[in-house]
Amino acid sequence: MAVSGLIMIGYLLLHMYGNLKVFAGKEAFDEYAHHLRTFGEPMLPYEGLLWIVRVVLLAAIIVHVYAVVVLWRRNRKAGAVRGARRYYSKKNRTGIQRSYASFTMRWGGLVVLAFIVYHLLHLTTNDIAPGGASDSPYERVVNGFEIWYVVVAYTIAMLAVGFHLWHGIWSALTTLGQNRSSNRIDSRLTGLAVVVTLVITLGFLMPPWAIFLGLEA
Numbered sequence: 645m646a647v648s649g650l651i652m653i654g655y656l657l658l659h660m661y662g663n664l665k666v667f668a669g670k671e672a673f674d675e676y677a678h679h680l681r682t683f684g685e686p687m688l689p690y691e692g693l694l695w696i697v698r699v700v701l702l703a704a705i706i707v708h709v710y711a712v713v714v715l716w717r718r719n720r721k722a723g724a725v726r727g728a729r730r731y732y733s734k735k736n737r738t739g740i741q742r743s744y745a746s747f748t749m750r751w752g753g754l755v756v757l758a759f760i761v762y763h764l765l766h767l768t769t770n771d772i773a774p775g776g777a778s779d780s781p782y783e784r785v786v787n788g789f790e791i792w793y794v795v796v797a798y799t800i801a802m803l804a805v806g807f808h809l810w811h812g813i814w815s816a817l818t819t820l821g822q823n824r825s826s827n828r829i830d831s832r833l834t835g836l837a838v839v840v841t842l843v844i845t846l847g848f849l850m851p852p853w854a855i856f857l858g859l860e861a
């Protein structure tokens with residue numbers, strides 16, 4: 645779960661950064677989208693890199709969901725009572741990671757999964773085209789984010805992504821042996837998780853809100 649999660653976080657950082665190209669205008673954004681498809685040519689075929697990324701992401705999602713099932717079963721077998729004293733330590737009465745984020749990992753994960761399906765139909769295939777379909781990736785983005793309910797839907801989804809990452813980053817690094825503290829306050833990982841989460845969530849929220857408020861290039 646940790647490794648597949650970190651692979652997806654790597655993708656999110658790159659994707660968020662790439663989306664900020666929208667502030668450079670239509671030509672720059674469309675050129676960037678085109679470049680993603682021709683990258684590595686002629687060593688790779690057209691869309692070669694994109695397909696490598698797609699296969700890696702799909703594998704990461706499958707592994708991640710499989711890990712959910714395995715851990716869920718293991719947790720139930722261990723006799724866990726629903727919600728009881730999870731992430732609790734005697735040293736820290738409020739508990740380590742006893743937060744809204746950690747208690748919503750399963751439902752939040754499902755919201756993120758539903759968002760990914762909607763998002764692909766919207767901005768990749770353009771089968772769902774709020775504000776009008778277009779061959780231009782820039783226009784797809786701008787047409788969509790001029791509509792208030794699309795911005796609200798994306799904002800809710802980005803908050804779900806943010807909560808998932810906040811606990812997920814902490815948890816992944818803990819699984820991989822980086823957590824040296826049983827105390828929530830002392831744990832540097834909490835700070836790191838919050839910073840990475842804020843960078844990704846706020847970075848993703850910038851294009852929709854800037855477009856909606858008419859502040860883009």
Ligand code: HEM
Binds near residue numbers: 848
């Ligand atoms: C407001 C935030 C976001 C914006 C504006 C945005 C924008 C886009 C755009 C324009 C594309 C199409 C790129 C192209 O075909 O050239 C795309 C594809 C994609 N996005 Fe996002 N995205 C956002 C958030 C997210 C999030 C949070 C995730 C994951 C949880 C995500 C996952 C993906 C995936 C998997 C693809 C498909 C890549 C492919 O296989 O072609 N996006 N996004």
